[in-house]
Amino acid sequence: MRGLRGFVTVVCSLLLAAVLGACSSDNSQDEKSSIKLAEVTRSIFYAPQYVALENGFFEEEGLSVDLTTTWGGDKTMTSLVSGSSDIALVGSETSIYVHSQGANDPVINFAQLTQKDGTFLVSKKAHDNFSWDDLRDSNFLGQRKGGMPQMVGEFVLKQNGIDPHQDLNLSQNVDFGNIPGAFQSGDYEYVQLFEPTASKFEKQGVGHVLASFGEASGKVPYTVFMAKQSFLNDNPETAEKFTRAIFKAQKWVENHSSEEVAEVIQPYFEDTDSDIIADSVERYKDSGAYALNPVLDREEWNNLKDIMDEAGELPEDIKHDTLVNTEIAEKIMNE
Structure with a gap:
């Protein structure tokens, strides 16, 4: 909690x-x-x-x-x-x-x-036949604990047989606004990103969009x-x-x-x-x-x-x- x-x-x-005064405003x-x-x-x-x-x-x-x-x-x-x-x-x-x-x-x-959910799974490397199992033992840059992106992300991973806290090297110590830059410059292999960052990274060759967390979570x-x-x-x-x-x-x-x-x-x-x-x-x-x-x-x-x-x-x-x-x-x- x-x-x-x-x-x-x-x-x-x-x-x-x-x-x-704002708290007591009419x-x-x-x-x-x-x-x-x-x-x-x-x-x-x-x-x-x-x-x-x-x-x-x-x-x-x-x-x-x-x-x-x-x-x-x-x-x-x-x-x-x-x-x-x-x-x-x-x-x-x-x-x-x-x-x-x-x-x-x-x-x-x-x-x-x-x-x-409005986030997408982005990888530094292209995957011809992506499987959620590819994430095992990877360096994954996550979102803030308790926020919807992270909760949905963990829910989807668990639905696909992956325990995010046991099967990933999960990092959650980066502020929301700094996540794109940290992924780009760090040794992270996967990240959850909103648009337009996901499309920008794909166009720049920085990342590859693999899956929609929204489609996977309902x-x-x-x-x-x-x-x-x-x-x-x-x-x-x-x-x-x-x-x-x-x-x-x-x-x-x-x-x-x-x-x-x-x-x-x-x-x-x-x-x-x-x-x-x-x-x-x-x-x-x-x-x-x-x-x-x-x-x-x-x-x-x-x-x-x-x-x-x-x-x-x-x-x-x-x-x-x-x-x-x-x-x-x-x-x-x-x-």
Whole structure:
């Protein structure tokens, strides 16, 4: 449970450092038109969100969305709990971690954006006939303990008969932002990478994409829009408008080519070539990573808990109805 303890420790520390006024701010604004949105990182994995922003889907709903990248699940949840943001885009496991600490105002998952893990297995060497068994005794650069990438990675490896802590030389001491550079310069043979880094490495000849962890692990509520229960109670129409805009974007991404998606979201990735963005979007489409609608169903929630439990990071068995609101998304879909 070190991952959970570390997460809680960081969140508590950041909350103590936050402005006390933010913690006691009044969340009862009537149907607010301005939304402060915090995303856990900047990623092509979140393409539908950027499509909603760039195509004016939020504006069509009368919403002005101010997007901030908070760089990390602990910082994102601190922003949400302290009132610095109204809605957060982050992994559902964080809502479970916060709830397990006895939050008086629970964080509720209300609109799902991605439905599978967004990482890919990348190797320094090409493999003509890759088998998960090839990873045995290799130097593997992993992700942060307690985070969804690492938990899904371990789940997939175990499903393929590999104990990541016994059968690999597993390293987890590199910060998220430094993982690509460490893999490139170090003696690691394999790594878990998000896009567009995986496609960039492949194009540069630095690495070779071998498998999708998302395809191998099945559907989970990997990245979800969430808000405090008080915000959803006080701003029901705003939550519906927000979800409606996201659903429009999900359908737009599904019905347009990867090149068209890349053109729309290019402003969010100015340092990345459009062909790399398109390749990344195509990989996510092929793996079924983008959710086709905002409903977080019970089966996905239970799959998430199984993955957390397998990793030893599930603090308690929290039911779907406790931290998930599907009524908003279902209402939007039935309009």
